[in-house]
């Protein structure tokens with residue numbers, strides 16, 4: 350992102366997640382002026398979520414002088430349909446099919462930018478995290494699901510269908526598990542927390558969390574070791590294929606699963622094995638901003654849509 354794009358007033362970012370909503374107010378130079386977070390009122394539905402987001406924006410605006418200009422960006426676990434502008438593919442299902450951007454703009458009387466949370470993550474890591482200084486960056490969120498975003502020279506690549514980076518629904522195994530998107534064997538069914546947990550449950554008729562599977566694998570449990578080994582191999586195959594396609598300058602990993610140390614040892618060895626190059630040098634980096642990447646990215650998106 351260019352400096353001229355970042356020097357227009359303060360920026361309000363909202364990370365609208367499935368369990369929490371986080372808000373940040375940042376100055377033109379990126380300093381945090383105000384922060385707030387609350388649980389997402391998902392039981393109460395769409396109108397309650399709208400009211401919660403608008404209320405948090407009002408709290409941020411209340412910190413400003415009367416003539417101060419500001420921008421508003423919102424990151425969501427989904428995206429806006431390129432034809433209708435309605436939310437699609439959101440795992441907070443009450444948002445699906447809703448005109449979130451239009452409704453928020455009406456409530457606030459102010460323009461609002463809405464973007465996919467993986468795009469926000471990638472942008473934030475490029476502006477002030479692990480992706481700084483790299484040209485083409487692929488950002489991965491591996492958590493309950495698996496999402497991705499692409500930034501080139503600090504600008505998010507959105508694409509004509511607004512699906513750039515959605516490798517989580519690249520179907521890699523036609524015999525694999527059904528995915529909610531309608532395909533089978535998507536990347537998300539192999540290397541997300543829910544994907545690994547569901548596969549373990551299908552095979553052993555027993556539900557363990559991803560954390561439990563990793564801990565038991567480390568202590569030598571044979572079933573969990575097999576599941577964990579397969580996860581690391583799938584990670585290598587999926588990311589190796591992606592790197593062969595995009596050849597990015599760096600990959601930044603985020604989400605809860607990026608805290609698994611073996612991803613950065615065995616996992617990266619597998620990526621090198623599967624990528625179409627016998628001396629792969631692509632830096633595969635752990636995020637630096639942690640949970641805060643989403644809300645910072647939303648703020649930067651609002652300022653430079």
Ligand SMILES: [Zn+2]
Nearest residue numbers: 518528530535
């Ligand atoms: Zn899918």
